[in-house]
Amino acid sequence: MTITTDSVFGLNAPALALWQRRSEVIASNLANADTPGYQARDVDFRAALQQVGGESSQLAMSTPTAGQIDATSTSTDDLKYRVPMQPSMDGNTVDAQVEQSAFASNTVHYQASLSFINATIQTLRLAITGGAS
Template identity: 40%
Template sequence: MPSWNAILGSHEQSIKIFGARSRILAANLANADTPNYKARDLDFKQMLNSYKNVATGNTPLITSNARHMQPTGFVYGGQLKYRQPQQASLDGNTVEGQIEKSEFLENAMRYQTSIQFISGKFKSLLSAIKGE
């Protein structure tokens, strides 16, 4: 019997990354008027590759104690990037509202696409179980 990972592919991890990215982009938008706030973002491709490596055990974490456990779920650490502004602002804030809104909408569409794909997979599985 195939595993859920084989059935869903990378869409499960994609949804988690899109969710994390939407929270970061929302924080950027919320801090558009905060002096010296630096806009941040995630590199989706890097995050997905990192998740796949951790999930398959290809990238063990360095531990200082033999009893430390390796992560089994979704983790992201140093992959937050600071966005370089196209125009410098006087207050040191690097949030550009139009770019943030555009990135947020694109991220939401990709999230919805992954949800629809997973929904279609489950509908197919349900049809197969019912014998339809």
């Protein structure tokens, strides 16, 4: 019987990679808050996770192995442009307060996914050792 990360961690492992990617995108948005003409981007987390879970009617993502997301991908194809609430005169669509809020929220989600993975590892360790330290 082969045990894969998909069967052990479920969607938490790909979700962790997506949360990390989203942190990088939001950090990029914040870094370019004063760049004229810069368009704020964001990861469509729901659509990406649906594709991993097989719930999408769209084409499958190109992945290194079935059921995984390539965390090393630097493609911007999965990024969407964020709609500005108040466009600026220089064409920059980054709202620093929105980005900071999104970054904080994303950090909480990342930590939650990491906690679920750590709890699964602890449970597996307990099952393997039989409760002995």
